[in-house]
Amino acid sequence: MTSRLLSWLCLAFLTVVLAAILLPAIYAMAFAPRVAPTHLFYSAVKQDFVYREHRGNHDFTYATASGEHFDRKAFEMSLPFIYYKNMELWGLLPIEIDGQSFDMQAIRDARQVFELKAREVADRHPSVPVHALLDSDPGKAGLSFPEDVFRMKPDRMEFLDVDENRVDPALTDRFTEALAAERFAFPARLVAGKQTILKPFDEGVFLVDAEGAVFHVKRVGDDPVIVRTPIPTDLGIRSIKVQENRQRIYLGLVLTVDNRLFLLQSDGYGLVELPSSGYDADRMDYKLLLNPVHPTAVFGDGGTVTAVALNEDLLPIAAYSRAVPGTTGMIHARISKLLFPVTLSLGTGNSGYLGWTVSGPAPLAFLGNLLAVGVVLLFGRRRRIAPQQMIPQLALAAIAGLYGVLAIALLPGPGPATGATGG
Amino acid sequence: MRAIAFKEWLKLRSWLGFMLAAHLVFAAWLYLSIRHQFRFEHAEMIYYQANHIGRIFYDDLRYIPLLTGALIGAAQFLPELLRGRLRLSLHLPMGLAPLVLAHLGIGLEALLVFLALDLAALAITIGSFFPAAFIGSALLTAAPWILAGIAAYFGVALTLLEPRRRYQAANLALSAGVVWLCHRSGQYQAYDLVLGGVAGLVLLLAPASLQAAHRFRNGEP
Numbered sequence: 001m002t003s004r005l006l007s008w009l010c011l012a013f014l015t016v017v018l019a020a021i022l023l024p025a026i027y028a029m030a031f032a033p034r035v036a037p038t039h040l041f042y043s044a045v046k047q048d049f050v051y052r053e054h055r056g057n058h059d060f061t062y063a064t065a066s067g068e069h070f071d072r073k074a075f076e077m078s079l080p081f082i083y084y085k086n087m088e089l090w091g092l093l094p095i096e097i098d099g100q101s102f103d104m105q106a107i108r109d110a111r112q113v114f115e116l117k118a119r120e121v122a123d124r125h126p127s128v129p130v131h132a133l134l135d136s137d138p139g140k141a142g143l144s145f146p147e148d149v150f151r152m153k154p155d156r157m158e159f160l161d162v163d164e165n166r167v168d169p170a171l172t173d174r175f176t177e178a179l180a181a182e183r184f185a186f187p188a189r190l191v192a193g194k195q196t197i198l199k200p201f202d203e204g205v206f207l208v209d210a211e212g213a214v215f216h217v218k219r220v221g222d223d224p225v226i227v228r229t230p231i232p233t234d235l236g237i238r239s240i241k242v243q244e245n246r247q248r249i250y251l252g253l254v255l256t257v258d259n260r261l262f263l264l265q266s267d268g269y270g271l272v273e274l275p276s277s278g279y280d281a282d283r284m285d286y287k288l289l290l291n292p293v294h295p296t297a298v299f300g301d302g303g304t305v306t307a308v309a310l311n312e313d314l315l316p317i318a319a320y321s322r323a324v325p326g327t328t329g330m331i332h333a334r335i336s337k338l339l340f341p342v343t344l345s346l347g348t349g350n351s352g353y354l355g356w357t358v359s360g361p362a363p364l365a366f367l368g369n370l371l372a373v374g375v376v377l378l379f380g381r382r383r384r385i386a387p388q389q390m391i392p393q394l395a396l397a398a399i400a401g402l403y404g405v406l407a408i409a410l411l412p413g414p415g416p417a418t419g420a421t422g423g
Numbered sequence: 424m425r426a427i428a429f430k431e432w433l434k435l436r437s438w439l440g441f442m443l444a445a446h447l448v449f450a451a452w453l454y455l456s457i458r459h460q461f462r463f464e465h466a467e468m469i470y471y472q473a474n475h476i477g478r479i480f481y482d483d484l485r486y487i488p489l490l491t492g493a494l495i496g497a498a499q500f501l502p503e504l505l506r507g508r509l510r511l512s513l514h515l516p517m518g519l520a521p522l523v524l525a526h527l528g529i530g531l532e533a534l535l536v537f538l539a540l541d542l543a544a545l546a547i548t549i550g551s552f553f554p555a556a557f558i559g560s561a562l563l564t565a566a567p568w569i570l571a572g573i574a575a576y577f578g579v580a581l582t583l584l585e586p587r588r589r590y591q592a593a594n595l596a597l598s599a600g601v602v603w604l605c606h607r608s609g610q611y612q613a614y615d616l617v618l619g620g621v622a623g624l625v626l627l628l629a630p631a632s633l634q635a636a637h638r639f640r641n642g643e644p
Contacts, residue, residue, distance in 0.1 A: 003520040007634035010627040011597065017624060018600040126612035128474045128560045130553075132467065145467035151554060160554055162466035195475050346607055346617065353616045354608055410593040412638060 005392065008414035015407035016400045020344035023403070024336060031332040033057050038324045041289070042296040042309035043078040044097045049307055049320040050078050056327065065320045081107055081291040102292055110292040112245055114263065116253050117285040118301075118350035122190060122239035124282070125352025130160075132195050136202040136218045136225070143197040146219075150175070152188040152207070171222060178224035179217070185210040192240035192252075199244045203251055206240050214240075216269070229269035238281070240264070253288075255281055263288070263314070275308040275316045283350060301350070302326060337362035341369055341401040369401040376408060389415075424525055427512075431499065431529045438498040439533055442491060446537050449487060450544030456483065457548055466552075473557065477610055481545055481561055488572025489602060491537050496579025499530045504583055510640065523636040527580060527629055534576050538569050564611040566618055570625045571605035574598060577628035584635035586642065594635065601625055 033056030040051045049065040052075060062075035076083035080095050084107045087093050094103040102110075119125055130149050138144060148168055150159045157179060159171040186209070193205030204218030204225075212233035218225040231237075235256055242252040254262040254271060259281050262271040279286060279299045286299040294317075295310045306321040327333050336343075342360035349355060376397045380390050387394065392414050396404035457480055460469055472478040503509035515522060542562060549561045578598020585591045601624055608614065614621065637643075 003630070003633045004637050007630050007632070007637075010631040011594075011634065014597055014601065014624060014627055014631065018597065018604075021604075022600070126560070126610070126615060128556050130470070130474060130556050132471065145465075145471060147465075147467055149467075149470055149554070151556060162470055165552055165554065195471065346604060346621075348608065348610075348613065352610065352613065354613045355616055356620060410590075410597075412587075412590050412634065412643070414634075416637075416641065416643065 004416075005414045008392070008411065011411050012396055012404070012407040015410060016396075016403040017344065019403040019406050020340070020342055020400075021346060023406075024340045024343040025345070027332075027336055027339070032327055032336075033330075035325065035327050037302070038300075038305045038322060040298055040300075040305045040307040040320070040322060041079055041082065042294050042307055042318070044291065044294045045078045045080065045095075049309070049318070050075060051305075051322060053322075053325060055325050056330070065322075081111060082289070084108070084111075098293055100293065107292060109247075110290070112247055112250070112290040114241075114243055114250065114253055114288040114290070115286065116239075116241050116255060116261065116281070118281060118283060119348075119352050120239075120241060121255060121281050122192065124350075129191070131191055131193060131205060133193075133205060133217070133219045134197065134202040135221060136204055137220045143199070143202055145197060152186075152191060154187045156186070157188075174222070175217075175224045178226050179207075179215065182215060182226050182228040183213075184215055184226075184228075185213070190237060190240065192242055194242045194244060200246050201244055203242055203244050206242065208237050208240075212237065214269075227269075231264075231269055231271065235271075253286075261286060272314050274314065275310070275319070277319075278304075278306055278321070285350070300324070334364070337364040338368045339402055341365035341403070365401060369398055372397040372401045372405045375405055379408075427522070427525050428529055431526065434502065435495070435498055435530075435533065438494070442494065442537060443540075446487075446491070446540050446544075449483075450540065450548075453481060453483060453544055454548045454551070457481070457552055461552055470553075473553070479564060479609070479611055481549065481565070482609075484541060484545060484565060485568050485606075487541060488538055488568050489575045491541075492534055492572035492575035492577075493579050495530050495534050495537075496576045496583070499526070500580055500583040509584075514640070519636055519640060520633055523584075523633055524629070527577070527632065530576060530580070531573070531629075534572060538572055541565075542569070560612055563615055563618075564613075567605040567614045567621060570618075570622055571602045574601045574605060574625045574628060577625070577632065578602065581628060581632045581635055584632055584639050586635075586639045590635070590638075594631075598628060601628060 035056045036054040038051055038053045040049060043050045046064055051063060053061040061069065062072055063069045076086055077092065080087045084093065084104055087095065088104045094101045130151050132145055132149050134143050135146060147163060148159045148161050148171060150157055156172055156176040159168040159175065160166065161168050188207050188209055190208040191205055204216060207215045207217055209215065212235065214229045214231040214237065216227040216229055236258060237254060238257045239255040240252060248266050251264045251266050254264050259276055259279050261274045261276050261279065263274060264271060274288060275297050283301045284299045286297070289296045289298070295314060297308045297310065299306055302324060304321055304323050306319065308316050308319045311317050340360070342358055345357045346354055347357065349357065373394055376390065376393050377387060380387065393408045396407060400407070460480065473480060512522065542565060545561050545565055546558050550558050578595070578601065581598055582591050582594045585594050604621055604624060
């Protein structure tokens, strides 16, 4: 292979890659309507699943799973535990459901929302393994950050003074010894906590040790308060999302490597398993709506959304899945499949990391590629170039379709210039 | 090859001296700016902003490699082209590919010295105020910026070597596209999983220059 052909191949490949990223993105920006995700809930009023589906261009559908359609106001009225502020404004509270009456305060007191987005899973976003351990009992209103941070070393929990960027040996020894007293096996597998002072109180951090045991570590002043929890060591914990809220019933969510999700109880660190059939933590966001009656778990991605209605013991009583309409059936999407053999993107999607995503090729793309070959042949004929002199260009058009034609049009040809195609 | 290196050294030395001074000034600025923040804000809040809000305290570095790469490329190839000297070099009794790659190698080595200096300044600065884990994070965050600098260097060479305006514009757009791929995210360590792929695309710009050099030597339309 001559250096000239190699050089042309490099340029053509780069052009195709950039075109496969930019052209579909520009096309979508110009022609694709924005389609909002489907909202799916269980309505305690209708005793049925209700949804709001968007098909772009202000085309919304509000309906129940059994086919009853209604307007937006009726949709909100069917979900009084979500739209309780509107219900109050419309004079519809208190509302009676299942023989119980709920006013605004009762709804507020009972309502809790726990959410785990795909990008929040511990290994799906970058983080620097240095953490703050707040004073959980600061003796004043409001929390504040300590003037030290900690990191988990292979044999100790090491504290550093942030003003001096130096190890604090006293605090390090105190916490390391307290962990050892509770039979903590170094090194730690996972550190999980909510590292903010914008919360009503602090529940410290959870550490998963080398054997899978979970430890609850809090700090009072400079003293450790450590509990070895009864959470089974073979649970296979992947991520813990700590979520302090005023009800103090649950501490957060625990995700396992096999996509099971649990609510972590404050009282005794009990685990309540949540419905997770069909849930994939790498692709889907999960939301648990703890309503006064009929709590609901909702999870999904851009393709489907699933809601599971629960009873007061958080056991499933009904489930409903629905395909998200998206834009795939629209005319612009069909033209896109013809024009663009594959679509490439470099984006974060539902992760904190950038990733390459390739979609396609759709069956229509082969037709598009054939057209591309035809265009190159016509172009060559006008310039009186025999097809056998255009084999690299024809191969490029056959493989990369429109992107290949663009590369041929923009770049000089692979051989010495003879007035040939693309230079 | 030594003669080429000496020729390039004579041509670039004043520029390299200027850039060395500029990079040293930048290194001092980077250190002082982070020290300033630690003096004026509580250190624990800076940690919080760095780790959990994702504020990049060394963001001033972001476009320095890009500027350096473009400047070295221009300093190396623009005088040759404006004064027509490169055509003479391209007719030396040595293959065109080794000759062009030797020129690119020399420019790249100079660029890598400056980029290494930038990374060292970053590591020393971050290491002076944050624990070691932040150094690794900062270097990984800066890695795509470094790749953007290399892409800018190769891109300028690719553009300037091309004799025809139309293809110069295409090469410039292509190089800008590769640089753009290196600046797709402002989040720290966002490139951790794609660094290899992006680096591969950047490196493809080096052999891509050979065709432009052929066309330049042959005076092709």
